[in-house]
């Protein structure tokens with residue numbers, strides 16, 4: 001691994017198209033680029049010397065032109081329930097968090113796409129920190145690379161990480177170009193080789209980018225809905241003022257239309273005590289999703305310092321789920337994992353430096369933070 005700031009081209013974070021173009025420039029065949037991709041992503045190698053099936057001559061030429069540079073691992077924490085959290089060190093004192101959630105039949109890695117977040121959702125601790133910058137594709141895939149390495153298995157034989165979800169810090173569709181490159185590496189056979197629907201992009205509802213995602217790649221989608229009507233959603237998820245529920249639902253319909261798109265969208269719904277967990281909200285939600293290929297994932301609110309909300313009572317969550325089930329809507333309740341190491345949904349904070357204060361409220365979208373908690377109580 002060479003030092004940051006060297007003039008060499010960094011291979012880490014390049015996808016197949018980009019990697020092949022570089023090798024073509026050197027007069028090398030496409031399969032060479034594929035081989036190097038395999039070494040980096042599938043075998044976790046970041047040293048040209050270790051690439052034993054590559055000729056000495058090519059290794060030397062690569063060394064002269066290229067780097068394999070990735071962020072460093074700052075810390076690892078392991079929860080009593082087996083959940084793991086890694087902190088990766090970035091430039092300028094920034095850090096990002098990645099969480100692995102092992103379950104009986106799968107292992108889900110939750111990755112970050114930005115340092116901080118500008119979406120300003122009132123129940124999310126990442127939002128309270130503001131936005132610093134987008135991650136590069138290299139920084140996004142480095143999270144998967146480190147997780148795969150520390151978990152011991154590799155992407156060739158033992159698939160410890162079966163699913164990757166963009167549900168860590170940041171709004172992936174607000175970092176569209178880099179997210180797209182990262183997805184292509186995750187899904188590429190010479191990259192991490194995950195099947196298409198085992199990579200899930202989660203969005204607060206950036207409608208135009210949902211359409212672009214639909215045409216640019218084939219990946220599973222989760223939508224952070226959290227409220228069944230505009231009045232409430234405007235308060236919880238401020239981007240709703242720009243792309244209200246009707247437009248969001250139309251985009252969801254487009255995303256799943258076409259016979260190549262037999263998939264459900266997962267609608268995430270954080271359960272906030274006395275705010276969005278009334279049986280009437282459940283009935284409104286059922287109406288909104290009627291006839292759509294939808295799964296609802298109820299997420300018990302995870303508290304953080306200065307949070308203005310409380311987690312819904314268990315019986316309120318059960319009643320909410322029951323109403324949806326009665327209307328034939330698939331519903332699951334997310335089990336809270338890793339909360340002893342602050343690794344649960346909405347608790348990822350990393351370290352956000354050089355804040356640009358670019359939250360929606362600073363960009364001219366008026367947001368009534370604070371009023372949501374008192375509403376409906």
Ligand code: SAH
Nearest residue numbers: 124167171202203204224268301302345346
């Ligand atoms: N920006 C993207 C992805 C990151 S958030 C999005 O909005 O979808 C991942 C999920 O965790 C989202 O559904 C988010 O709304 C939810 N979440 C955020 N804060 C939470 C909290 N304090 N408790 C429970 N879930 C939370």
